[in-house]
Amino acid sequence: MYRYDQFDEAIVRARVAEFRGQVDRRLSGELSEDEFKPLRLMNGLYLQLHAYMLRVAVPYGVLSSTQLRKLAHVARTYDKGYAHLTTRQNLQFNWPSLVDAPKILDELADVGMHAIQTSGNCIRNVTSDPQAGATAGEIEDPRPWCEIIRQWSTLHPEFSFLPRKFKIAVTGAASARAAIEIHDVGLRLVRSDGEVGFEALVGGGLGRTPRLGRMIKEFLPKDRLLSYLEAVLRVYNAEGRRDNKYKARIKILVDDLGPERFAEKVEAAWAEMDAASVDLPDEEIARIEDYFAPPAFERLAPSSDVFERAKERDAAFARWARINLSAHKIPGYAIVNVSAKPIGGAPGDVTSDQMEALADIAERYAFDEARVTHEQNVCLPHVKLDDLPAVYEALRAAGLGEANIGQASDIIACPGLDYCTLANARAIPIAQRVAARYGDPQSADDIGDLKIKISGCINACGHHHVGHIGVIGVDKKGEEFYQILLGGTAGGEDGAAALGEITGRALSADETVDAVDRVIRFYKDNREPGEKFLNAYRRLGPEPFKEAIYADA
Amino acid sequence: MLTLNLSGAAPRIERAAPRDEVGLDEAKAAGVAPGAALVLENDADVLDAPLDHVDAVILNFPSFTDGRAYGQARRLRARGFGGDIIARGSVLRDQAIFMSRCGFTVLELGGQNPEGFLEALSLYPAFYQSASDGSSALWASRHARGRDREAA
Numbered sequence: 001m002y003r004y005d006q007f008d009e010a011i012v013r014a015r016v017a018e019f020r021g022q023v024d025r026r027l028s029g030e031l032s033e034d035e036f037k038p039l040r041l042m043n044g045l046y047l048q049l050h051a052y053m054l055r056v057a058v059p060y061g062v063l064s065s066t067q068l069r070k071l072a073h074v075a076r077t078y079d080k081g082y083a084h085l086t087t088r089q090n091l092q093f094n095w096p097s098l099v100d101a102p103k104i105l106d107e108l109a110d111v112g113m114h115a116i117q118t119s120g121n122c123i124r125n126v127t128s129d130p131q132a133g134a135t136a137g138e139i140e141d142p143r144p145w146c147e148i149i150r151q152w153s154t155l156h157p158e159f160s161f162l163p164r165k166f167k168i169a170v171t172g173a174a175s176a177r178a179a180i181e182i183h184d185v186g187l188r189l190v191r192s193d194g195e196v197g198f199e200a201l202v203g204g205g206l207g208r209t210p211r212l213g214r215m216i217k218e219f220l221p222k223d224r225l226l227s228y229l230e231a232v233l234r235v236y237n238a239e240g241r242r243d244n245k246y247k248a249r250i251k252i253l254v255d256d257l258g259p260e261r262f263a264e265k266v267e268a269a270w271a272e273m274d275a276a277s278v279d280l281p282d283e284e285i286a287r288i289e290d291y292f293a294p295p296a297f298e299r300l301a302p303s304s305d306v307f308e309r310a311k312e313r314d315a316a317f318a319r320w321a322r323i324n325l326s327a328h329k330i331p332g333y334a335i336v337n338v339s340a341k342p343i344g345g346a347p348g349d350v351t352s353d354q355m356e357a358l359a360d361i362a363e364r365y366a367f368d369e370a371r372v373t374h375e376q377n378v379c380l381p382h383v384k385l386d387d388l389p390a391v392y393e394a395l396r397a398a399g400l401g402e403a404n405i406g407q408a409s410d411i412i413a414c415p416g417l418d419y420c421t422l423a424n425a426r427a428i429p430i431a432q433r434v435a436a437r438y439g440d441p442q443s444a445d446d447i448g449d450l451k452i453k454i455s456g457c458i459n460a461c462g463h464h465h466v467g468h469i470g471v472i473g474v475d476k477k478g479e480e481f482y483q484i485l486l487g488g489t490a491g492g493e494d495g496a497a498a499l500g501e502i503t504g505r506a507l508s509a510d511e512t513v514d515a516v517d518r519v520i521r522f523y524k525d526n527r528e529p530g531e532k533f534l535n536a537y538r539r540l541g542p543e544p545f546k547e548a549i550y551a552d553a
Numbered sequence: 554m555l556t557l558n559l560s561g562a563a564p565r566i567e568r569a570a571p572r573d574e575v576g577l578d579e580a581k582a583a584g585v586a587p588g589a590a591l592v593l594e595n596d597a598d599v600l601d602a603p604l605d606h607v608d609a610v611i612l613n614f615p616s617f618t619d620g621r622a623y624g625q626a627r628r629l630r631a632r633g634f635g636g637d638i639i640a641r642g643s644v645l646r647d648q649a650i651f652m653s654r655c656g657f658t659v660l661e662l663g664g665q666n667p668e669g670f671l672e673a674l675s676l677y678p679a680f681y682q683s684a685s686d687g688s689s690a691l692w693a694s695r696h697a698r699g700r701d702r703e704a705a
Contacts, residue, residue, distance in 0.1 A: 007678070007679050007691055007695070011677065011679060011680075011681070014678060017676065018647075022647065035645065038617075121618065151692075156682055157650070157651040157655050158620070158624050158651075158655055159620070160620065160623075160651055161617070161619065161620025162620060234624050237624050238621055238624055242619060242621075272600075272631065274631055277683040278682070281692075281696070283696055284692040284695075
């Protein structure tokens with residue numbers, strides 16, 4: 001992974017000093033709240049319902065053991081002993097005080113971390129495939145390009161006051177693990193005539209105007225990436241709407257101009273600029289790539305007796321191995337997907353003890369590296385098959401042994417009205433109640449792959465539009481209600497990405513949990529052998545599923 | 554008007570004399586008199602601006618959250634404009650370093666204390682990306698340093 005040198009560290013330290021001064025000026029009254037707000041947001045500090053929330057950047061989700069231990073310490077010292085994994089591979093603390101924020105940032109700077117640009121109308125933390133560098137189906141490792149984008153976008157002088165926030169995701173695989181179709185810019189590494197470059201999608205995003213990204217560049221040579229991004233951002237910064245924050249995202253500009261016209265403007269801006277001063281020379285690309293060289297993998301047999309015997313001995317382990325592991329590109333290794341969705345827990349919450357356990361496991365068994373996933377879980381990208389029984393035991397002991405990755409109880413949920421000022425309704429209790437119905441292994445395995453995604457409001461932080469089953473909280477005369485969407489997907493294994501459709505009128509919390517259950521039962525009763533939920537939905541069409549939702553009415 | 558002038562080696566606090574100002578339409582029709590400044594609105598295309606014999610351009614920040622002028626300044630510099638680029642409007646110390654890096658050479662301070670601006674301008678030891686103030690990106694200085702070491 002990337003390691004800070006003295007220059008990276010000096011920049012982060014300067015940022016903390018700047019922010020400490022800004023907090024002092026706010027506390028002394030020199031800065032108004034209106035003036036302070038964009039400054040604190042650009043340092044990841046939100047004001048929530050009950051307290052401040054500090055969102056810490058986890059660049060493309062990658063964490064070392066040292067960083068995990070520091071996060072555990074921060075949660076214990078300045079918060080309530082836990083942190084929350086976000087859908088943008090970040091991590092947030094829900095209860096820090098304003099005066100502690102600079103101290104927390106000092107502590108984070110000790111381990112090469114910060115909260116720069118985790119909020120505000122600027123280029124946000126770049127996200128990626130948590131299995132990058134480990135998965136077999138990858139054109140190339142996207143992480144060097146994520147780091148290159150991270151550096152380029154950090155404190156960018158031209159793009160720190162955009163019309164609205166700007167999110168970039170990069171992947172090297174066909175999988176939906178990076179959800180690039182729902183980002184302002186989605187980049188996928190592709191091969192064309194033997195050369196590797198990017199295809200660029202622009203104008204994806206959820207919220208009140210859900211859109212999938214539109215292709216504006218089918219092949220962008222890798223070494224031209226930064227100047228091209230600079231051209232995209234320059235067009236957006238100049239022409240994106242500033243009169244209405246709900247129409248300020250780049251997706252609206254792409255809607256208004258049309259993707260072709262938008263792409264032409266980007267090409268013109270690209271041709272006008274001095275691209276050579278923006279694009280990195282080969283020696284710098286090589287310097288960054290060196291940080292992401294594969295770890296010292298051993299030459300191992302493709303199967304492991306230790307692993308096979310443990311599966312025969314322990315059915316629970318065998319089930320966990322079947323559900324929570326992904327194939328690694330190196331023989332004798334596996335990718336371990338750690339569920340942060342224990343049945344009954346808040347999706348994506350991890351305690352200090354759990355972060356320390358993950359640090360220990362990563363250090364001992366996984367080349368000192370863990371990744372946050374956009375589905376609010378944790379991935380250990382490189383684990384020897386021989387070590388899987390021990391890793392499972394250690395995870396289980398820490399309360400991280402749930403075998404439910406990709407299943408009905410592996411629910412994405414935003415913080416909702418339990419924390420967030422924007423929410424209409426709570427998301428976490430709905431997730432907990434739905435998950436509880438499918439926590440039983442037999443029923444979960446029978447249902448199989450099912451993505452349920454829950455947002456507490458139209459802003460869609462819980463990605464409800466791309467859930468196979470999506471739930472969105474709405475306000476009905478001051479009460480919490482929910483609408484159900486069906487048929488969405490972030491793409492990848494499901495085929496093309498698609499936005500789910502609202503099925504009908506809003507339901508109470510109790511009705512919602514029952515309606516989701518009727519949808520799942522309808523699927524089970526009507527599927528063909530081996531047919532997944534989304535395929536059954538596509539075959540049968542929305543109507544019978546809608547009838548199932550409202551069957552009780 | 555109290556201004557911060559960034560065109561020299563060190564920032565200077567100056568009380569600038571008022572100058573004539575000319576809008577884009579007028580400039581296109583009648584040119585810009587020596588010593589006058591061309592005022593560009595935020596929606597003006599800088600490629601459209603007649604820059605011959607112009608020695609100052611004024612760009613406005615209607616609100617400090619409106620970042621359009623940063624891009625305009627950079628495009629002016631990329632076109633080779635060598636005169637002053639003046640930041641007017643919502644110009645706060647927390648934006649000063651971004652303005653400087655985008656090629657602004659004069660910041661209109663209004664009644665604000667210039668000391669805070671000087672502090673803000675000297676806070677960062679390096680930046681990751683190239684910009685329009687003649688400074689080099691961190692990657693460029695890293696490799697230049699490496700080459701120096703090899704040479705020595």
